Amino acid sequence: MNFSVLTSQFWSLCLSGLSLGLIYVLISLGYTMVYGVLRLINFANSEIFMVGTFATVWVETGLTGHTNDSQPLHGFQLIWTLSLALVIAMIASGLTAVAVEFLAYRRLRARGTNRLASLISAIGMSIVLSESARILSHSRPQASPRLMEKTSFGQVAGANFRIDTVLVIISAILMFFVLDRFVNKSRLGKAIRAVSMSEENSKLMGINLNRVISITFLIGGLMTGAASFFFMTVYETTKFNVGFSLGLAAFTAAVLGGIGNLRGAFFGGIALGLLETMSAAVLGSQWKSVTVFVVLVLVLLVRPNGIFGEAIQQTRV
């Protein structure tokens, strides 16, 4: 127990908690979007994240030919390489998400089976994805080269504004904002919201259900892919099982905020990131997930639908 760090490093912890939290936000969007339309936990989302991290490494080493000891890039070349990595990671994750929906959910949904069957088939998909990655990477951790020199913009109140932290915070907030606008304003977003309110009625209104669901998976996958790029920029190393702990945390974030609710995922993710960072500093990093779950149980006791969740209709196994 070391409570003094809370006062001495408060702003520094806040900053790193915020950047971790925003990565959680992007991953939890993958969970929450799918939950919104299907009322199902997309268990494969953690592996969709993993695919994104591997795609980032592939772009940075395989495609653009950088090695772990190559010099940091500058100027236009840096921006170009990083954007390419971001876009390809997003596309890879997005396509994986669509494939997961197609292979694991579509047929089951068409037959109108119970929710657990879809859950198990999603778990099966996640085993397939992580095992393929394990075999392809020979169980070795993959490191991405440090393409961007991690210069600091300076310190404010002890918080070190490093370029990667700032990049994550700004772009993640921007992405969330764009997604929020998209879901709330666009025609397609309206369709997604309609499906999440009532599948039956939206079908009657002429919404192509399968298409909307595929698109929802795609958007969730794109966001998760973006998260994986930012994760690689900050933490620089990945492994075939990287998705498990991050996916779990992101899912907790979604539940904390109220699953199925975009803004809930946003605040839940940030709250979780801050909570994890603070508790890791105070209690030691091995206890952070314990703290998180204790807080989650307490929050759910007081607000059974999460902090921002509207009363979701009774969901049953």
Add this chain to the structure above:
Amino acid sequence: MINLRDKGAELWESWNRPKRTVFVLALIAFVMFLPFLGNFSFTSILDTPIASYQDVLVYPIGMFVLMGLGLNIVVGKSGLLDLGYVAFFAIGAYTQAILGTRTHLNAWEILPIGMGLAMLSGVLLGLPTLRLRGDYLAIVTLGFGEIVRIVTLNISITGGTNGIARIPSPPAVAGLKFDIMHPVNYFWLVFAMILLVIWMIRRLSVRRPGRAWEAIRQDEDVAMLMGIPTLRYKIWSFSIGAAVGGAAGVIYAAKVLVIAPQMFTFNVSVLILSCIVFGGMGNMWGVVFGGIILAYLPERIRFITNARQLVFGITLVAIMNIRPDGLLPRKKREKLKAKKDAQNV
């Protein structure tokens, strides 16, 4: 396509009592003889490469069937999605390991303690969380499973990452020795426990708790309106399931002699849940069947070491797509019974 499960159910319904008794006794005798089948040339196809066949029969197969039945009370009967069932298994195993190495209690005396502790933790977890519904319950139980694993990793009494070694074997009972040389006896022990659990579930299902669980599963609000104390029955279902998991844990620790936190990961919970859904949710025989297949398959295909889990994942997806209700679904039996009732009227 011949529908085996309907045929089986029809056959069973048409039998009279002596016929059923003979069939059940024959089945029990066959299962008891299973450990020796690996030795004969014509049945040696059952033998598992690399891992010893007789050990595989105890863990994973026997243990998975046992825990599948326990979890089935929670998931299949009362419809509560529990993703952290491994926690109760771990609690049982660590009870045996800690008490076995530090006190002079033997495994048979620890068994009720382990079950009691697992039940207690089930009640403690259930009281705040069973008010939640569906997926919220899933994530909280998942978190509980992780917490138990993290706690065992980080406190000194459980030995941290190294776990606990030199757990004593249970003393012999009626001439049956329980040690490393006699896996068959462990198999018979687990089999006896499975029979006991099956008997318990059959008794419970036709009585008040079983009916209450069924009502809760179908519609909790209606169940509550009909005067069923839903929270109490949910906690009962949770703690009975937990007790079965705890018992499995105690025997497991006594059998493997060394336990460590990495044996109690989320994967185990997922596997047990898969056994239930794979076999047919709520249907006991489906669970038994699913447990046998899902536990046996990865061991049988161990020769493709590297792709073993991959094949397992593909099998899960494929089977769920082909048979979403599991191999022996509950629905069919209920349908059959309804048809029979209709004929009688």
